[in-house]
Amino acid sequence: MLSDCTAFVTGASRGIGREIAIAFAEEGANVALAARGEGIYETADLIDAPERTLAVETDVTDSDSVTDAIEETVETFGELTCLVNNAGIAGPTAPVEGIEEDEWLETLDVNVVGIARAVKAAAPHLREAERGSIVNLSSIGGKRPYPNRGPYAASKMGVIGLTRTLAYEFGDDGVTANAICPGPVAGERIERVFERQAEERGVEPEVVKDEVRSSLAIRELIEPEEIAALAVHLAGPEGRHTTGQDINVSSGGAWY
Structure with missing residues (x-):
């Protein structure tokens, strides 16, 4: 149970972030639903526990927005005990010579610096x-080749490095820091990735999807609820001494 937990979940408007927020709420946690889109209000309706949810529009590329959202969370619930950094973008789909500098910067800003902004704002409360x-x-894209996804792969490896560093910076205060590395997760986002990869290669999306599935030990996409269950474990009492880890949930798509 997470009845003593107040979690701030970025990217909570849909997909993995929505499932994580729902899973935390089901375990009794207070949950701040943070994202740019209005989907956070739909997530709040799905949870249907207004006394334990706060939908707060947040842009992880804007330090003031992140700080204000976290402070509103603390004012509402009296504390912040867990930060879930899920907000992220897929980035461009092209070989490296076809990617513009601004596309690199945008992907790294959202996927890596966005986490740093949230951690900085949340740090005193977590400590x-x-x-x-x-x-x-993070993603197994930070551990294995992701052709035509250079900015995404680089950003997700960056998340792993940042997580390991945070584990040591926060360890003296008993704060754990871990990264979850999903493989291909079923949903609208991965379908869009398949479509862009297919367009880049001049094949049908189903060809790309079949290739991805065939690269896995268990030839199935991961369900977002599986990622949410691991996040709950890492934030709960059973995860008290798990820190500095990057944990795959990938159907065997990565081996380290």
Whole structure:
């Protein structure tokens, strides 16, 4: 149970972030639903526990927006004990020579610097918590080749490096920091990735999807609820001594 937990979940308007927010709420946590889109209000309706949810529009590329959202969370619930950094973008789909500098900068800004902004704003509250935790969403794309996805792969490896550093910076205060590395997760986002990859290669999306599935030990896409269950574990009492780890949920798509 997470009845003593107040979590701030970025990217909570849909997909993995929505499922994480719902899973935390089901375990009794207070949950701040943070994202740019209005989907956070739909997520709040799905949770249907207004006394334990706060929908707060947040842009992880804007330090003031992040700071204000976290402060509103603390004012509402009296604490912040868990930060889930799920907000991210897929970035461009092209070989490296076809990617513009601004596309690199945007992907790194959202996927890596966005986490740093949230951690900086949340740090004093997490350090004060009896059981503080940081859960970052990385990807097996930071561990294995992702052709035509250079900015995304680089950003997700960056998340792993940042997570390991945070584990040591926060360890003296008993705050854990871990990264979850999903493989291909079923949903609208991965379907869009398949479409862009197919367009780049001049094939049908189903060809790309079949290739991805065939690269996995268990030839199935991952369900977002599986990622949410691991996030709950890492934030809960059973995850108290798990820190500095990058944990794959990938159907065997990565081996380290």
